[in-house]
Structures are given as structure tokens and as C-alpha cells.
Amino acid sequence: MTDHSLTRAEVEHVARLARLALTDDELDALTPELGAILEHAAQVSALDTAGVEPTAHPLPLVNVFRPDVTRPSLDRDEVLACAPAAEDGRFRVPRILGEAP
Amino acid sequence: MNDSALEIAADVRAGRRSARDVLEEHLAQIAAREADVHAFNLATADDARKRAEEIDAAVARGDDPGPLAGVPVALKDNLCTRGIPTTCSSRILEGWRPPYDATVVQRVRAAGAITVGKTNLDEFAMGSSTENSAFGPTRNPRDLSRVPGGSSGGSAAAVAAGFASIALGSDTGGSVRQPASLCGVVGVKPTYGAVSRYGLIAFASSLDQVGPFAGSVADAALLLEVIGGHDPCDSTSIAEPAPPLLADLERGVDGLRIGIVEELTDTEGIQPDVKAAVEAAASALADAGAKTERVSVASTMYGLSAYYLIAPAEASSNLARYDGVRYGLRVDGADVAEMNARTRDAGFGREVKRRIMLGTYALSAGYYDAYYGQAQRVRTLIIRDFERAYEQFDVLLSPTSPTVAFELGAKTADPLTMYLNDICTIPSNLAGHAAMSVPFGEALPAGAPSGTPALPIGVQVLAPARGEQVMFRVARAIEMASPGGSRT
Secondary structure (H helix, E strand, O other): OOOOOOOHHHHHHHHHHOOOOOOHHHHHHHHHHHHHHHHHHHHHHHOOOOOOOOOOOOOOOOOOOOOOOOOOOOOHHHHHOOOOOEEOOEEOOOOOOOOOO | OOOOHHHHHHHHHHOOOOHHHHHHHHHHHHHHHHHHHOOEEEEOHHHHHHHHHHHHHHHHHOOOOOOOOOOEEEEEOOEOEOOEOOOOOOHHHOOOOOOOOOHHHHHHHHOOOEEEEEEOOOHHHOOOOOOOOOOOOOOEOOEOOEOOOOOOHHHHHHHHOOOOOEEEEEEOOOOOHHHHHHHOOEEEEOOOOOEOOOOEOOOOOOOOEEEEEEOOHHHHHHHHHHHEOOOOOOOOOOOOOOOOOOOOOOOOOOOOEEEEEHHHHOOOOOOHHHHHHHHHHHHHHHHOOOEEEEEOOHHHHHHHHHHHHHHHHHHHHHHHHOOOOOOOOOOOOOOHHHHHHHHHHHHOOHHHHHHHHHHHHHOOOOOOHHHHHHHHHHHHHHHHHHHHHHHHOOEEEEEOOOOOOOEOOOOOOOHHHHHHHHOOOHHHHHHOOEEEEEEEEEEOOOOOOOOOOOEEEEEEEEEOOOOHHHHHHHHHHHHHHOOOOOOO
């Protein structure tokens, strides 16, 4: 039986991957919770799946095509109006790290 | 309490009742009970009144508004509605107004339905009690101290309380069927691909399906006929028209072979009264001419474990889009990465963060094959076991929910206890099959204090992909035999 417990450092690493600025309290709570859920989820490893193909999707769909014709798309200004910040017809974002000034 | 959608539409189309009168009756229910129940994130009464007038004007002109003429419908608040706030019960979408309507929303409106509001849900549909909402919980109209189930608890409660005649929800692991069961209404998860997901805000894309809530099996069939069928905007929608369901509804079950799934019925954690209801429904079906027996679908026991790897993995990817750039909330930071991370921490609630973390971990380097890969192979085993069962049986039966409605707060402390609510419903999502919940009798909750009312039990009918026609016939037969009497 593999050990499914996580260290706080591992949880911090996953939070960085997930782009979540978790607080110390959240990290403290999540560390045992994720371990407990993973231990339950790991019951799947009890099944012998040698030679079994994985299912990623319930429908046997391959390459769904549509005719290559232009259709009206969403209105640009209407879409930008949903954003927290926009400028000159584009989404406005803070500085990208390492960008030249 | 609750007008049937079929009756409302027939009356409105014939000019016997006005859409306005029908709407006002439902708005009166909302006015009387919504403060207690909190089914809605947003009630859209003014829009609904305008729409009702349009329907009545169309009838007066001699036009037919369609098969849902004047029927009040509630929409789960993860279905996009153009210009009307759509929140997923999350702070992260606060203030966002979608620039388009979901296909299912277009279809119910085109059929003459009147949308009365956007219903509460567990944030991003992650939960089984509607307690994980940024806007507070919904309460079960049958007992306000208890949950309505989830994640589509607002839609289930809206139908149960008579706020709407019918409602739409979404079902990723039981989120239509389980709240339907707990609130005493009918709830359907159609075959994967039977209903368009265009405009349904994604949780786990290989599992999500939009499905109907209704007060009767016939109304659920009517609503599924309206929303089903191919949609070019959803490349995973099945390229066939929606099958007719109402025409065959009363054909009965004579000669059908019906299996009771042992692993989902005879297992630990199923309330004895719930198991007894499934057996009573089976014996009623046998009296009506069906052949019923127990069947083992062994790998369904592993459905919950596989689901809690697959669904969070897909969610962690789908919810990456909430980055403070394109929608809703932004919390400023020194650079983009910091802005993203702060926005996501402030905007997502606990359960959503938990699942994003779980999914990110399950997909991360070194663990992918042991967790996500293995869960996908178990998904194949579940599909194979169902295929074997459906060689012998037309449909299968089980409980929908292991218990009747539980009290608010009873399961919020331990995520795993909450996840166990979906043990009977998850296998159909993993397989992409159809399934539905039908009310059948009532029971007192285990250890209930005196004065607690009896609460509804739901029996689940499971069918293979595209098995809706037979599934609905069986559901109708269960409904007619139900101790509460038949809805005609």
C-alpha cells in the first residue's frame, strides 16, 4: 500500500502550479484533507488494469468537422465589456514578469 | 401544488389560460417562500412578465408559441444567459454578464417557456448539498432545516416549491438526480452528448450533461424533447435528432428485463428504508409484467474513487480560465502571475480550491499514471461491466441517494462524507449513460428528532447510452405505482 499523505511543501508546490495564492490556514487545512481524499481515490489501484485501455471520453468521437465557412462571432466590445480591464480593443493586464520597461 | 407543464402549455396554446396568470401564480409562490428557501441567485420577474405578455399576444394573434407555451422554467446559474448575470455561485464571476445564451436556454425560450430566474448551486457545481455557494445555502422546501441536495439544489427546490413548473440543471456526478431525489421531484441525466453543452459553464467536460427537473415523468420527457438533439456549437453533441419520449411513455413495462444493481443497493451506507423503496418499486414493475432480478456490476464500487480523480483533473484544467483577465473578479498584483494567483484565491471558495488542488496534483509529473491514468482505465472497466449487464437487462435500478435529505451542516466538515452522497449516481456519468431519479415513497431520516416530517425517496433508473425511451417508460411505471399516487 503506497503512502498517499502529502507534505505541506508538496501542497505549496501544487498551489503554485494551480496559480492559487493560498493562505497559511488554507495550506494547513488542505494538507491532511488532500491526503485523505487521495487515500480513498487510490482504491482504484486495487483493480488489475493490465492491458485495459484508458477512457478519456464516453463517446467514440474522432475529428468532428464542420463546413469551413465564416460565421458571425461574438461582438468584440461586448466581450471586452465583461473583462475587469480593457483598453484599445484588448484585454489589459499587469506587467508580465521580466518584461523590459 | 405544482401545475404540470403539459397542462399549462396545452391551456395557454388553446387560450384557456393566459401565460400572465400562470406566471403570477408562480411569482406568488416565490413571494411567499423564497426568503426561506433561497432557491434563486437572481429572480427575473420583470423580464418574465414581459415575456408572458408576448406569449399571450402571440396566442391572441393565432400563433403557436410552442410546446412549452407559458411554462415557467428556472435555470441553474451555470447556464449562460445573455446580458443576465451568470455566477456559478462564485465570487470569481461576480458582475459578469454573458454575451450569449446557452443552446438549452435558446431552445426552452424558442419553445415558449418563460424563464423566472437563475438558481443557486454549489460553486461551479462542486458539491452535493448546495451549501458550497458564495451566496448562502438553499434549503429543502420539504424541511427547511435540511439540504435540497446538490449541486443543482436551487433548481430542484424551485420545482418542489412551485416557484417554477420545470427547471434545468447540470449533472456531472449526480447533480440533477440527487437533488431531485432529496426534494421529491423527477430529475434526469441524459446520455452524454444527447443535450448540447454550449453555454453550460464547464466543470468536467467528459462528464457534464444538462438535464431536466420536473414534477412528473411526462413533464421531464417534454422538457428533454425540447432541449435535446444535435447542436453544431457543441462538437460532442450526438449528430442525431432528439428521440421522441412522450409518444411511448404509457407503453408499460410488460416483458422488460430489469436488474437491481447489487453494488449500489445492498451496500453499506444505504438507508434501509431507501433500499426497501427500490425493492418495492421493483416488485411493482414485476406486477406490471417486467422480469426483475439482482445483478452484479462489480466495478461500479470503484466509481467514486475514479470520479474523484477524473472530475478534479478536468476541473483543474477547465477552471484555469478564471485568471482575472477575461471575466469577473480581478485582485491586483505586481505582475500577471501574482494577479492571477491572488484573484483565484479571493474568488474561489474552499471546495473549488480543494478540487483544483486535487486535480492539479493528480495530473502532475510523477503521479499522472498512478492516479489519473489508472482512473481512466477503471472507467473502461465500469463501461465493460455495464455492457455485460445490459446484454441481460433493458434497464437497471438502484437508489438515487443513499439517504433522504440530511441537515444543513451535517456533512460540511468532512469532504469525503459529502462525496459519498454520489456513490449511486457517479457510474452513469463515467459511462456516459442515461439515468434518472423518480420519487417513490417517503421515509423518516435515521435518528430524526420527533416532529421531523417524512422525506422523499428517489429510485434511480439507469439505462445504456441512448436508452432514454425505455428508461422513461420504466420511470413512468414506477411513478404510477408510487405510494404518493400517480401524476397523470
